[in-house]
Amino acid sequence: MKCLLLLIFAAKSLTVPYKLQFDNEKVFRITPQNKEEVDFIKHLATVTELNFWTPQSLSHLIPNITVDFHANAEDSATIISLLEQKRIDYRIIFQNLQEAIENQFDKDKHKQKDRLLRSSRYHTWEELAAWAHHVSVKYPKLVSLVPIGKTYEGRPMHVLKVGNKVTSKKGIVLECGAHAREWISPAFCKWFVTKAIKAYNKDKDMTNLLDSVMFHVIPVFNIDGYVWTWTHNRMWRKNRSPSPNSKCIGTDLNRNFNIAWQAAYDKKNPCSDIYPGSGPESEMETKAITSYIRDNVSSLKAYLSLHAYGQMLMYPYGYTVKKPSNQKKLEEIASSAVKALSRLYGTQYTYGPIASTIYLVTGSSVDWVYDEGVKYSFAIELRDKGTYGFLLPEDQIKPTCMETMLAVKEIASFVINLES
Numbered sequence: 001m002k003c004l005l006l007l008i009f010a011a012k013s014l015t016v017p018y019k020l021q022f023d024n025e026k027v028f029r030i031t032p033q034n035k036e037e038v039d040f041i042k043h044l045a046t047v048t049e050l051n052f053w054t055p056q057s058l059s060h061l062i063p064n065i066t067v068d069f070h071a072n073a074e075d076s077a078t079i080i081s082l083l084e085q086k087r088i089d090y091r092i093i094f095q096n097l098q099e100a101i102e103n104q105f106d107k108d109k110h111k112q113k114d115r116l117l118r119s120s121r122y123h124t125w126e127e128l129a130a131w132a133h134h135v136s137v138k139y140p141k142l143v144s145l146v147p148i149g150k151t152y153e154g155r156p157m158h159v160l161k162v163g164n165k166v167t168s169k170k171g172i173v174l175e176c177g178a179h180a181r182e183w184i185s186p187a188f189c190k191w192f193v194t195k196a197i198k199a200y201n202k203d204k205d206m207t208n209l210l211d212s213v214m215f216h217v218i219p220v221f222n223i224d225g226y227v228w229t230w231t232h233n234r235m236w237r238k239n240r241s242p243s244p245n246s247k248c249i250g251t252d253l254n255r256n257f258n259i260a261w262q263a264a265y266d267k268k269n270p271c272s273d274i275y276p277g278s279g280p281e282s283e284m285e286t287k288a289i290t291s292y293i294r295d296n297v298s299s300l301k302a303y304l305s306l307h308a309y310g311q312m313l314m315y316p317y318g319y320t321v322k323k324p325s326n327q328k329k330l331e332e333i334a335s336s337a338v339k340a341l342s343r344l345y346g347t348q349y350t351y352g353p354i355a356s357t358i359y360l361v362t363g364s365s366v367d368w369v370y371d372e373g374v375k376y377s378f379a380i381e382l383r384d385k386g387t388y389g390f391l392l393p394e395d396q397i398k399p400t401c402m403e404t405m406l407a408v409k410e411i412a413s414f415v416i417n418l419e420s
């Protein structure tokens with residue numbers, strides 16, 4: 001097995017041959033002070049080609065919200081001159097996006113030797129798939145690899161079940177990598193599984209946890225999109241399925257669930273980064289997850305959907321400002337989870353319902369599973385708050401995962417104490 005892993009790993013070079021380069025492309029940050037400035041950004045988006053990092057859509061733009069967008073090199077000069085003419089405050093958070101993409105990888109040669117087995121590195125899908133197979137073979141009593149379907153491009157999807165197969169009764173889902181460019185999310189799922197299985201029978205807390213809870217880990221939900229971010233476009237978000245009658249590719253999987261589907265925004269525009277698909281569960285990846293959840297719903301108690309960036313821990317609903325029935329409890333758990341998270345490095349998270357903490361989101365996984373009966377459902381936006389955004393350097397994987405682990409353990413310990 002080791003040989004197989006090494007072969008797969010050795011086949012991958014450290015320098016990634018991106019077809020799409022971002023030389024001299026810039027990322028701007030603006031906090032519009034009033035409606036005029038909001039309208040001006042919307043106008044900019046019609047005369048130049050902007051890729052919004054946060055919020056993800058023009059429809060979410062309101063005064064005083066932080067807006068990060070990426071512009072190509074030619075448009076950047078125009079944007080700077082227009083912003084200066086209008087006297088709108090702005091910052092350029094990346095002067096040269098290509099450089100930031102390359103700097104994401106730790107270049108310390110010393111650390112590269114066994115980098116592919118390290119959890120504090122970013123990994124390609126092939127590496128993650130080989131790793132998942134490897135842990136299921138090496139830890140058969142604790143880990144099983146359950147096939148759940150295929151992606152649009154035919155890649156097999158799996159859930160890694162991690163827990164004591166005999167005693168663990170309550171289930172918690174960790175869903176990572178719905179959005180392709182949010183690499184820290186799959187990195188966390190790998191970290192979690194690795195640390196959990198190594199700590200079993202050594203660390204009392206983790207042993208208790210895995211004896212009671214079965215973790216259902218989806219290391220990468222949007223596999224095709226993730227592969228695309230490694231091979232073609234680092235900034236890709238959606239999956240890779242084509243849309244009828246459009247040259248634009250991809251559906252936002254976290255808008256494709258059957259909950260208030262298509263109720264808001266950019267709904268008919270397949271070129272939008274938040275295109276919800278041609279129908280609820282239209283995507284093979286979404287269908288694979290929803291049928292797995294439906295099959296296991298009676299044992300599932302909590303669902304965690306991990307994203308980046310923004311440092312937020314949120315609970316339903318996203319599609320409405322209506323409060324869920326157990327809102328008080330959710331607020332209490334979120335509050336103690338962010339407190340636990342901050343203990344290690346002082347990292348501050350905000351928390352609350354999705355709709356009021358970030359913005360209205362329809363068709364998301366956490367809202368859908370909540371209404372299916374998984375009443376402790378959370379969306380987590382990991383580090384950071386935009387210094388590196390989607391390009392969090394590898395040296396932040398370990399601290400990010402260590403602190404996030406504390407929040408997950410806090411939520412899990414609540415689940416253990418649930419009566420049924």
Ligand SMILES: [Zn+2]
Binds near residue numbers: 306308
């Ligand atoms: Zn996301």
